[in-house]
Amino acid sequence: MSLIGGLVGLSGMVICWSYVEREAHACCVCVSRLLETDSKSLRSVNGSRRNSVSSLVSSSSASSNLSHLEEDSWILWGRIVNEWEDFRKKNEKQLKDLVRKGIPHHFRAIVWQLLCDAQNMPIKDQYSELLKMTSPCEKLIRRDIARTYPEHDFFKEDSLGQEVLFNVMKAYSLVDREVGYCQGSAFIVGLLLMQMPEEEAFCVFVKLMQDYRLRELFKPSMAELGLCMYQFECMIQELLPDLHIHFQAQSFHTSMYASSWFLTIFLTSFPLSVATRIFDIFMLEGLEIVFRVGLAILQMNQAELIQLDMEGMLQYFQRVIPHQLESGPDKVILAAYNVKYNAKKMKKLEKEYTTIKTKEMEEQVEIKRLRTENRLLKQRIDTLEKGQVTRAQEAEETYLVMRELATVRQQSEEATAQLALAQSTIRDLHRATLPSGMLANIT
CATH class of the missing domain: 1.10.472.80 (Ypt/Rab-GAP domain of gyp1p, domain 3)
Known part of the structure; x- marks a missing residue:
């Protein structure tokens, strides 16, 4: 993992959050004043929540002198996380206002998981097994990894960030083979990995795909x-x-x-x-x-x-x-x-779009039918045209044969006439040259 954290006991309980990357040095933020004010609230943030909270503070946020505003924010968000279910039900408007003002960086991982209900997902237990499998999208994922946050230190070439990003994208491509992998999704996963360990990032991403319309966005x-x-x-x-x-x-x-x-x-x-x-x-x-x-x-x-x-x-x-x-x-x-x-207007536009697409699909089906029919008609026309050509060729050949036959008949008649004339000439010659007795025998 690229993120680790720990709770350290120190004079009444001092919590240190650490965010460790391969190239970054560990840092601790000690907030004893915060805990003196609200130690009960934050002490109970344990188990999976403790792991998430502990991974939230980057080295850029390390400071032992928090402003009163920051301390108040930590106190408030600590209580919200600790009393999440009740707070979300009873203080929906306040939660919305607070989120719009920005979730403190140190609480983002746990709050994001709580907002999408991704904590304790059964699929988290499958993650390590998924990494042992082979995905048909691996080559494509590897190619695009270098294009994801190329300027960010965590994702520079051959970094731990690139490796865990590959792991999460590969794992998701195996659990959702219809979507597989789509390049834009890597940026979302990358942001999650900047806040939390890869197993938790994987669970949050699965939730986002399932419940936030992202899966429909990324379908082929x-x-x-x-x-x-x-x-x-x-x-x-x-x-x-x-x-x-x-x-x-x-x-x-x-x-x-x-x-x-x-x-x-x-x-x-x-x-x-x-x-x-x-x-x-x-x-x-x-x-x-x-x-x-x-x-x-x-x-x-x-x-x-x-x-x-x-x-x-x-x-x-x-x-x-x-x-x-x-x-x-x-x-x-x-x-x-x-x-x-206007949410109602958006719903109306969705219905309009569905109607338009349905009509377009019907038109496409009709166009496809007409194209098929047109293709068949064209084939029929081609066949008929070929038949006409064949008949025309046959007619031409018949005409030539008939002409040749007529010529042969004429030649035959001429030859017959010449033969008759020759025979008549021969008889005349015989009459003129033979004695009268022999002539009688010839005739």
């Missing part, structure tokens, strides 16, 4: 992605009509810039810190946050985008927007929740 048909593109485009048409008209005029299709937003939850489009904050919300609210953030980005950049052609817009999405977000996620998240999002 990508039917769910088509639905998301349709819904998103309809939202643009309604909320940003001028921009929609410009996109249409430039033949700038929604999938050209937004498909990666949905497939990777912005992980390949935004700075990692921003995408991680959005992923916090995704774990609680699902794909709704992708629609909201996507619309917010378009609203914030509408004036500039309308001035650009297709190539300019592609460059803008790839370079300018990520640069804008380097200052942090708060502005875009705030804007996202000012976007008019």
Whole structure:
């Protein structure tokens, strides 16, 4: 594993979280003041939760002097984790507000598992056995590993990060052979591995695929992605009509810039810190946050985008927007929740899309039938044309034979006439030269 942690007893109980990577040195954060305030709450975070919490703090977060705000956040999230079931049921709105403000890095692993109910999944026990098996996707996974977070130290060439990423992707390709492996999914798994051990990352990923519509997004048909593109485009048409008209005029299709937003939850489009904050919300609210953030980005950049052609817009999405977000996620998240999002309207659009696709499928079936019928008719026509050619050839051959026969008959008649004439001439000669007695015998 790339992540380890431990609880250390020290003068009343001091907890140290450690996040260890192959190239990073171990670090400890001692929070005695936190525990003095809320030792009972955090002491009970044990078992699988303790393992997750202990793996959450990276070396970049090591500091023995926490601000009061950070301490308060740790206290609050410690209580939330400890009293998870009751807190989620009784304080749904507060939990939503807290998640939107950002889950503390140190608590992300355990909170993400709790949000998607991935703790204690039976499939976790199968993980080690899956790694011993061979997947038909291994070559493809190996090829794409180097393309996943290539700038991140944890995933640099031949690193432990690349190995555990391969392990999780391989294991999933074996438990879901219909989906197998899809490149975009590696970025999601990579983010999980930055927060937690590979077995836990595997369980969370399985949950995301099953319960968060990701499996439908990554199916070979990508039917769910088509639905998301349709819904998103309809939202643009309604909320940003001028921009929609410009996109249409430039033949700038929604999938050209937004498909990666949905497939990777912005992980390949935004700075990692921003995408991680959005992923916090995704774990609680699902794909709704992708629609909201996507619309917010378009609203914030509408004036500039309308001035650009297709190539300019592609460059803008790839370079300018990520640069804008380097200052942090708060502005875009705030804007996202000012976007008019109507769940009922989205459901209606889903029904519309289903109707359209059903009609398209029916039309495709009809087109296929007509094409088959047309092919058969063409074959019949070809056969008839060949038959006509054959008959024409036969008629021509018959005509030639008849002409030849007529010529032969004429020649035969001429020969017969010449023969009769010759015989008559011969008789005349005989009459003229033979004695009269012999002539009588000849005749």
